[in-house]
Amino acid sequence: xxxxxxxxxxxxxxxxxxxxxxxxxxxxxxxxxxxxxxxxxxxxxxxxxxxxxxxxxxxxxxxxxxxxxxxxxxxxxxxxxxxxxxxxxxxxxxxxxxxxxxxxxxxxxxxxxxxxxxxxxxxxxxxxxxxxxxxxxxxxxxxxxxxxxxxxxxxxxxxxxxxxxxxxxxxxxxxxxxxxxxxxxxxxxxxxxxxxxxxxxxxxxxxxxxxxxxxxxxxxxxxxxxxxxxxxxxxxxxxxxxxxxxxxxxxxxxxxxxxxxxxxxxxxxxxxxxxxxxxxxxxxxxxxxxxxxxxxxxxxxxxxxxxxxxxxxxxxxxxxxxxxxxxxxxxxxxxxxxxxxxxxxxxxxxxxxxxxxxxxxxxxxxxxxxxxxxxxxxxxxxxxxxxxxxxxxxxxxxxxxxxxxxxxxxxxxxxxxxxxxxxxxxxxxxxxxxxxxxxxxxxxxxxxxxxxxxxxxxxxxxxxxxxxxxxxxxxxxxxxxxxxxxxxxxxxxxxxxxxxxxxxxxxxxxxxxxxxxxxxxxxxxxxxxxxxxxxxxxxxxxxxxxxxxxxxxxxxxxxxxxxxxxxxxxxxxxxxxxxxxxxxxxxxxxxxxxxxxxxxxxxxxxxxxxxxxxxxxxxxxxxxxxxxx
Ligand SMILES: Nc1nc2c(c(=O)[nH]1)N[C@H]1C(S)=C(S)[C@@H](COP(=O)(O)OP(=O)(O)OC[C@H]3O[C@@H](n4cnc5c(N)ncnc54)[C@H](O)[C@@H]3O)O[C@H]1N2
Ligand code: MOO
Ligand SMILES: [Mg+2]
Numbered sequence: 001x002x003x004x005x006x007x008x009x010x011x012x013x014x015x016x017x018x019x020x021x022x023x024x025x026x027x028x029x030x031x032x033x034x035x036x037x038x039x040x041x042x043x044x045x046x047x048x049x050x051x052x053x054x055x056x057x058x059x060x061x062x063x064x065x066x067x068x069x070x071x072x073x074x075x076x077x078x079x080x081x082x083x084x085x086x087x088x089x090x091x092x093x094x095x096x097x098x099x100x101x102x103x104x105x106x107x108x109x110x111x112x113x114x115x116x117x118x119x120x121x122x123x124x125x126x127x128x129x130x131x132x133x134x135x136x137x138x139x140x141x142x143x144x145x146x147x148x149x150x151x152x153x154x155x156x157x158x159x160x161x162x163x164x165x166x167x168x169x170x171x172x173x174x175x176x177x178x179x180x181x182x183x184x185x186x187x188x189x190x191x192x193x194x195x196x197x198x199x200x201x202x203x204x205x206x207x208x209x210x211x212x213x214x215x216x217x218x219x220x221x222x223x224x225x226x227x228x229x230x231x232x233x234x235x236x237x238x239x240x241x242x243x244x245x246x247x248x249x250x251x252x253x254x255x256x257x258x259x260x261x262x263x264x265x266x267x268x269x270x271x272x273x274x275x276x277x278x279x280x281x282x283x284x285x286x287x288x289x290x291x292x293x294x295x296x297x298x299x300x301x302x303x304x305x306x307x308x309x310x311x312x313x314x315x316x317x318x319x320x321x322x323x324x325x326x327x328x329x330x331x332x333x334x335x336x337x338x339x340x341x342x343x344x345x346x347x348x349x350x351x352x353x354x355x356x357x358x359x360x361x362x363x364x365x366x367x368x369x370x371x372x373x374x375x376x377x378x379x380x381x382x383x384x385x386x387x388x389x390x391x392x393x394x395x396x397x398x399x400x401x402x403x404x405x406x407x408x409x410x411x412x413x414x415x416x417x418x419x420x421x422x423x424x425x426x427x428x429x430x431x432x433x434x435x436x437x438x439x440x441x442x443x444x445x446x447x448x449x450x451x452x453x454x455x456x457x458x459x460x461x462x463x464x465x466x467x468x469x470x471x472x473x474x475x476x477x478x479x480x481x482x483x484x485x486x487x488x489x490x491x492x493x494x495x496x497x498x499x500x501x502x503x504x505x506x507x508x509x510x511x512x513x514x515x516x517x518x519x520x521x522x523x524x525x526x527x528x529x530x531x532x533x534x535x536x537x538x539x540x541x542x543x544x545x546x547x548x549x550x551x552x553x554x555x556x557x558x559x560x561x562x563x564x565x566x567x568x569x570x571x572x573x574x575x576x577x578x579x580x581x582x583x584x585x586x587x588x589x590x591x592x593x594x595x596x597x598x599x600x601x602x603x604x605x606x607x608x609x610x611x612x613x614x615x616x617x618x619x620x621x622x623x624x625x626x627x628x629x
Contacts, residue, residue: 049073051099054162055169062173076101081113089117089153094180096153097169100160102145110157111146118148118155122179125156125172132171133164152183191453226526226560229498233531234540236500240507241537242398248386251378253439254396255536260372262389265362269300269318273357277310277332277346278323284351287335290343294320312343319358326357365389375537397537400509403445403466404431405458407474408515411447426591427472427513427520434524440532442470450474459510463503468535470528473515496523498531509535516588522562522600525623543623548580548601554614556606561586564597565622580622598626 052071059069074084081101088096101110115121125147133140145157145168156172158165181189224232243257272278278294291309294300300318305311310327311320319326327348336345365371371385372378378396386394411425412418425447435442443466448458455474462469475497496519497512511528513520525543533541548567565580580601583593599622606612614620 050162051158051160051165054166055097055099055158058166058169058173062170063177076107076109078109078113078116081110082116085113085117085155086150089150089155092151093153094184095176096155097158097165098155099158099165102143102157102159104142104144108144111144114146114148114155114157118146118150121146121148122154123147125175125179128175129156129158129168129171133168136167149183152180154179154183192457229496229527230530230540230542233498233527234534236498237509237531237534238537240400240509240535243395244398245393245395248383248391248394251383251386251394251396252380254378254394254399255538256372256374256376256378256382257395257397257537259370259374260386260389260391260394262365262367262369262371264389265367266365266388267359267361267363270361271359272313272315272317272319272326273359274326274328275314276312276326276328276330276357277348278305278313278319279310279325279327279348279352280305280307280322281325281352281354281356283308285348287345287347289345292320294318310346310348324354324358325352327352328357375539377538399440400467400532400535401465402435402440402442402468402470402532403462404428404435404442405445405448405462405469405471407448407450407455407458407471409450411473413447426517427515430517430521430591431470431472431513431524434521438529445469448474460503463508467506467508468532469508469510470513470524471510472513472520475512475514496527498527514588517591518564518586518588518593521591521594525600525625526562543600543625545602545621545623546578546599547619548578548599548622550601550614550616550618550620551579551581553616554582554603556603556609556612556614558606560605560608561603562600562623563603564593565599565601566596567598567622577619578622580620599624 052073056069056071072084074080081098085096085098098110098114101108126145129145129147130140130143133143143159145159147154147156149155154176158168178190178193180186181193246254277288277290279288288308288310291306291311292303293312294303294317295314296316298317300320303311303320305320305322311323313319313323313326331349332346333349334343334345335347336343338344365388371389372382376382378394406425406428408425410421410423412422414424414426414429416424418424428444428447432442432444443462445462445466446458448455448471459469459471496514499510499512501508501510509531511523511531513523513528529543530541533539548565549570554563563580563586564583566583567578567580570577570579580599583595583597584590586593601620601622603614603620
């Protein structure tokens with residue numbers, strides 16, 4: 001339906017062209033957004049229209065989902081421009097951008113035509129555009145650009161030059177989508193944008209979450225020990241596994257869901273191990289006639305070695321009939337050659353033994369032999385084996401599709417401009433890349449704002465595409481910490497949260513990790529990774545541990561803690577003991593405590609250790625993050 005589309009129409013008008021001569025569509029493109037239109041009046045054979053194509057390029061860059069762009073030219077005539085604008089609004093284009101005709105020359109009539117057409121003015125857009133343009137040139141004072149709308153169509157006057165038009169488009173583009181959503185009454189989209197901007201409203205927070213005075217003063221969720229938490233995670237993930245068939249080319253690091261047997265012997269023919277001569281061993285040493293040659297790929301039945309003769313052979317070639325040994329070229333000498341330098345007679349120094357330098361049929365892999373076991377993680381050489389035995393597809397355990405959501409009003413994408421009170425979302429890229437480090441792919445499912453609707457909507461949208469979600473933030477005791485409120489079945493690993501739920505009849509898994517970047521990283525390694533592996537039907541997993549000696553006194557916490565440490569081998573290193581040095585301040589907001597960290601040294605809780613201080617020189621276990629130290 002066209003009226004439901006987000007569309008733009010661009011009209012470029014030129015004041016320079018006196019006669020209206022051309023009216024032709026210049027450019028039409030269909031993309032997978034709905035309908036965008038671009039029209040252009042500044043077209044004249046004496047001068048190339050640059051602003052139309054330049055704007056089309058800008059639109060496509062800024063709104064790659066644009067589905068229809070029409071670049072059209074209309075002449076600089078009040079009535080014609082008016083008629084065209086009315087026509088475009090009747091066709092329900094969502095945005096009409098005009099270029100040209102906004103200045104002070106007598107031919108400049110675009111604002112007048114626009115005023116005739118619009119039912120209401122959108123003054124803010126013109127003001128925004130002109131204000132920002134004034135930072136570029138004082139000439140912007142001469143702009144008479146008008147912006148407004150007729151029906152569902154937003155009409156925006158831009159200057160005529162390619163530079164001015166694209167500059168002004170870039171000044172106003174951030175509000176265009178929302179303007180169209182408002183004009184077309186797209187409530188869902190409108191709400192999303194309002195959520196986005198809620199945190200910048202100054203004064204008391206506008207986010208009405210709950211009656212804060214009634215909040216829990218203690219977490220109502222049961223807090224678990226790490227081991228119990230892991231058990232609960234396994235119990236809730238171990239039965240999910242599913243099998244899928246994939247191409248062997250795509251199977252690296254996947255978990256095999258079948259035993260793989262060899263269907264036929266390998267090598268499938270008797271193959272030479274050396275470059276040399278295929279011989280009859282009974283003929284012994286001495287001078288032989290070189291009867292023929294057989295190369296890799298030749299049919300062994302095409303040749304038969306006659307008594308007293310030999311056949312030149314290369315490594316990997318099938319040994320011809322009659323031959324039962326191969327003599328490497330190093331153990332021979334040339335006796336006679338012909339004019340063409342072909343070998344005629346050679347001498348074998350040492351009598352060959354039966355079967356020498358021949359790989360018998362099935363000597364590498366017997367027919368029926370088990371070559372790969374179910375539950376193996378498929379490595380490069382395994383894929384080679386699968387190729388060797390002629391498998392195109394293989395059954396593996398399906399991986400959950402994984403989405404990553406950040407939550408927080410303070411968050412902006414790392415590439416977005418920050419305003420006061422904002423920080424960049426670092427957890428998203430950390431987690432997506434941690435997934436990749438361990439061989440998984442995650443999807444960016446956006447940033448949810450700290451209100452129940454936004455959290456619910458973002459989670460629901462993420463569940464549309466994913467089996468497994470990792471969220472960060474919003475799991476603690478704050479009045480805007482909402483993740484737990486929207487989940488059904490919950491256990492808490494203070495403050496990490498794990499829940500399973502059914503969404504549209506499918507079982508889904510969600511980890512609400514703490515927002516603090518270090519905590520998100522550590523809890524991913526401790527809990528999320530084992531859960532993903534369990535869904536893939538791998539055995540209970542944890543990072544490999546080694547024994548380390550702490551290089552400093554450490555104040556312990558009521559909860560076990562995981563210190564980021566640099567490791568050094570002890571000088572004598574008899575028992576393979578490593579010394580662990582903390583990577584600076586360990587506060588959980590300080591993500592750079594991971595920089596230079598090779599391991600997580602496990603600090604026991606006060607209760608387990610029986611003291612508040614772990615003394616320098618104490619021996620503890622450390623989970624290895626990077627073996628290359
Ligand atoms: N009264 C209590 N307050 C807090 C407790 C508690 O037990 N009682 N626990 C503290 C601990 S420990 C942690 S960890 C945090 C957990 O916080 P949340 O998971 O609720 O996360 P937020 O409050 O949303 O954010 C915490 C912190 O992290 C920053 N953050 C959040 N998301 C991101 C991101 N994607 N990228 C970068 N930084 C992010 C956020 O700005 C906050 O500074 O709660 C303590 N409070
Ligand atoms: O659990 Mo919080 O993660 O200590 O900072
Ligand atoms: Mg919080």
